[in-house]
Structures are given as C-alpha cells and as structure tokens.
Amino acid sequence: GQSLEQPSEVTAVEGAIVQINCTYQTSGFYGLSWYQQHDGGAPTFLSYNALDGLEETGRFSSFLSRSDSYGYLLLQELQMKDSASYFCAVGKAAGNKLTFGGGTRVLVKP
C-alpha cells in the first residue's frame, strides 16, 4: 500500500516562509506532486519532482529526497491568497494514478 504524512495545519504571517513536509511510504515511486486547493475550489497543480533536488516556480519551490522518502513544499513571501490546503501526491509508476496525502491547511494572517 501507500501512505503519505503531512502536517494538518500551519499558520504564518504575510511575508513569511512556510515549509510543508511530506513523508511517504510506497511500494513503488515515480514522482512527488504538489497541489493547492482553496476552500470550495478544485485542486490545482503546483509542482512536481521526479529526481532529487529543488524545483523552483516563482514563490513556490518543491524539494525531493528519494533516499529519505521525503519532500517538502516551500512557500515564500506569503500572501493572503496563499491561504489554502496543500496536498502532496505520489505516483508509483509512469501513467499510474496519484495517491494523495491528507492535506496541510495553511492560514496566512496579516
């Protein structure tokens, strides 16, 4: 089976940096994805790591360590609009379905 662990909630102020960790246990591993979901909205794709290292996309970066079965999403220069839930997801083979973590709710305060 597959399981992903991520913190349930994080609170931070505008302008701060937040790191959301994700650890996974899977029978196979192809890559780690991150999705953002605002309340009442659809999840939207943020970032993907197939290889070890850091991927940067504007204010958001994602990191993967395959040997540690660990990744994180880094949100920099937090803005109020970043208040949302963030999900890590693992694909265990090319073209296979994603298994999602339980999500981390990020609350940004002024």
Added chain:
Amino acid sequence: GAGVSQSPSNKVTEKGKDVELRCDPISGHTALYWYRQSLGQGLEFLIYFQGNSAPDKSGLPSDRFSAERTGGSVSTLTIQRTQQEDSAVYLCASSLNRPEVYTFGSGTRLTVV
C-alpha cells in the same frame, strides 16, 4: 472544452436512491480519474480510465459504486442505494501526456439525507 466540467455541482438525494454524476474531461485527454473528498479530508481514489485499457477500479469502496467512460470521453459515476456515508465532494480529473499533472473539475457535492 477548456476545462473539466462536472454536473451537477450539487446533489441532494434521499438515502436508498441512485445517483449519477457526470464528468466531461478536457478534449483529447486520455486519462480520467474519479476521487472522493470528505469535508476537511484528503482525496480518496475511486477509479481510473486510461485510453482503451481496462479501468483501474481498485478504489471503489463497494459494489454500489460503478463508473463508465463512453467513447473515451464523458464519464459517469453511479452510486446505487446511496448511504449517508456517501456524502462527499466527488472530483473528476483528466490528464494527457503528464500523468502527474491533473486538471480537476469543480466537483459534485453529494449530500445524502
């Protein structure tokens, strides 16, 4: 279409009734997925269609749940004899050449009373 379209957006049904949820994926997307999300929870995989291959039904919680995809496009998720625990948001997603990149629809919020 430009995005993934789901209908209805909201559905209230009585316990024991059957419901059908529809998903129109992005045109040309070969992969289609159904997930379920309970309030404040993560996304629970239900079923996955890829091209003409047999669907991966490993996430369907019971034999009351079924889904089909006609002509490689529109999909319908059917829940028979609905129960209160079926209440959730049902999300559909599609993808093309990058299986890690899903485009989700806005979901159908199902409430069983």
